[in-house]
Structures are given as structure tokens and as C-alpha cells.
Amino acid sequence: MQSSRRVAFDELEAMKTKPPEIEKGEAGSIATTGASFKNMGQPGLTAYLYWKWRAHMETRERNDAGGALLYHDVVSGKDCDSSGFLGPDCSIYKLDVELFGAHLQALCQAFPQGPIVVRDASPFLTEVPFMLTFDDGGASFANEIAECLERFGWRGHFYITTNKIGNKGFLSKEEIRELDRHGHAIGSHSVSHPLIMSALSLDEMLNEWKESIEVLSDVVGRRIQLASVPGGYCSREVVAAAGRAGVRFLWTSEPTRRLSQLEQIQVIGRYAVRRTTLAPEAVDLAGCAKLTQFRQWLRWNGLQIAKKSLGRNYPVLRKRILALRKTAFSR
Numbered sequence: 001m002q003s004s005r006r007v008a009f010d011e012l013e014a015m016k017t018k019p020p021e022i023e024k025g026e027a028g029s030i031a032t033t034g035a036s037f038k039n040m041g042q043p044g045l046t047a048y049l050y051w052k053w054r055a056h057m058e059t060r061e062r063n064d065a066g067g068a069l070l071y072h073d074v075v076s077g078k079d080c081d082s083s084g085f086l087g088p089d090c091s092i093y094k095l096d097v098e099l100f101g102a103h104l105q106a107l108c109q110a111f112p113q114g115p116i117v118v119r120d121a122s123p124f125l126t127e128v129p130f131m132l133t134f135d136d137g138g139a140s141f142a143n144e145i146a147e148c149l150e151r152f153g154w155r156g157h158f159y160i161t162t163n164k165i166g167n168k169g170f171l172s173k174e175e176i177r178e179l180d181r182h183g184h185a186i187g188s189h190s191v192s193h194p195l196i197m198s199a200l201s202l203d204e205m206l207n208e209w210k211e212s213i214e215v216l217s218d219v220v221g222r223r224i225q226l227a228s229v230p231g232g233y234c235s236r237e238v239v240a241a242a243g244r245a246g247v248r249f250l251w252t253s254e255p256t257r258r259l260s261q262l263e264q265i266q267v268i269g270r271y272a273v274r275r276t277t278l279a280p281e282a283v284d285l286a287g288c289a290k291l292t293q294f295r296q297w298l299r300w301n302g303l304q305i306a307k308k309s310l311g312r313n314y315p316v317l318r319k320r321i322l323a324l325r326k327t328a329f330s331r
Contacts, residue, residue: 066130084138187226209245
């Protein structure tokens, strides 16, 4: 466009004579010898291909301007046992409330439009938007997390382990209803949060999804169609069982933006946030920082190899290692 404008202005006098010459069929080219500019008319092939490449990159960057973040509980200081599941393997995902506030402030600057909330009746996604998700169903969902989100006018996705409803450190039924009334999305996180979801039989998988969805549907008064896979153990069978139970949107722990679909269920990856994740890293994971996202993807896939090699021994060994590490640090 710039070269075309320069031609129009620099050769304006010469162009005045062209319409009559064109009418008579006598028009020739405009002499450009000694012109101060290099580009005449439309850009050359190299310039055109470069322009197309830049347009593609800019479009891709706009499409990548968001992603799903996976949080768990938010607690005050080192009081990790106040919300959610207990143990050092769970504590590494529990964020301090002040750090969580810093996350939201940084994310607000990076994504002023705020997170997208997928509801039960939402149409399927065409790309992964910026969204905030929270797993397990800890008591902090109703207080620290929801209150912080609502200060920004934001809403999140809350996935509930239903056999923990009403237990110490977990949400009550009324708190779940209150989250729903405030516009947050409610979903299943299974009945019992199995140690290895993908190791269950098909009947057991189906029961984990169906029973939890029935409980939550009864709590909020409508059919729940959202869910997230507990423990990071997903498989085609886990997804298929969720679909049979009526789930339409299923979130996993795989750090990816790639959307996949199995029959009538859409599968969405997420980037996990740990207790040590600082605000800039959270923005990088949700945004377009390819290196930060790649590092988490690499680590996650490395753990998949360990999980498959060790099978049922992996979570047991992981708990022991983290317990030993906690003991060592406390000395």
C-alpha cells in the first residue's frame, strides 16, 4: 500500500495525460528514470510473500492471545491444610492468596477483556480462549478465589469432587449453589478423585462421571455438562466414559492449546499453576510465551513416560519423595 501511494503522488502530473491517451489507445508507460523511490506499483513477489507471512504471524498471534490456566486451592501463608486435599503432593499446587491476587492483577493487564467462561449450553470452541479453572472443590473456592475474581468482574470454572462436599476443607452444597448464582461455571471432578483415573475399568470410570454429575445437577438445579479429569491421568477411555455420562466439555492437565473432539465431547488442555509460579510466568503460560509453554509441555511429557513406566507405583513413590523433601526442608 505504501509503494502504491508513493507512485500516485510522485507521478501525479504525468498521470493527468493518461486518461485521454487510454481512450485513444495511445497510452504508454510512465518514465521513472531517476525516481527517488525504489518500489513502483504493486510490490514484487518477495515483498508480497513477506507481507503474507507477516499477516499469517499476526493472525496466529491474535489467535494465541489466550489459554486455559489450571489452579487448585488458594490459602493464607503456609496454611495449606485449610482447603482441599491434604499432603505435600497437593500442597505444591496451593497458591498463597497474596500471590494469587498478584496473578490476577498481571493477567488483567495482559488480558483486559477478562477470561471466557464456558457454560453448559455454550457452543463448541473454535480455539482455546483465556480462561481460569480450579480443581478439587476446596473451601477456598467460595471465599478467597471467588471474591478475588469478582473484584475484577471475572468468573471462573470450578470442578468439584462430589464425595468431599460438606467435608472439612471443602465446599458445602449451599456454597456451590452460591457460586453458580454468581455466574461461575460448575463442573464435575469425579466422585472420589481416583489416584489413577485411567486405570479404572470402563464401568468404574462411567460411575465416577455419572454419579458426580447427578449430584451436582441436583445441587444447582440443572444438568451439568462440564468436567475436568482428576490427577492428570487421562485416556481415550476416560474421555469416552465422560461423554457417555453427558459431559460436553472436558478439561485435562495436558499443557496444550490444541482442541480435540471425541464424538460429542470437546477436550481442552490447560497449563498448571504451582505454588511457586510467579505472576509473570502465569501471564506467559496464558499468553504467547512459547518457550515457557514448551518447558511445561516438555516436563509434562517427561512425567508421562515415568507414569507409564511405573504404573500404579508412580503416585505412591511421588508422595514418598515429596514427604521426604518436606521433612528435609523443615529441619
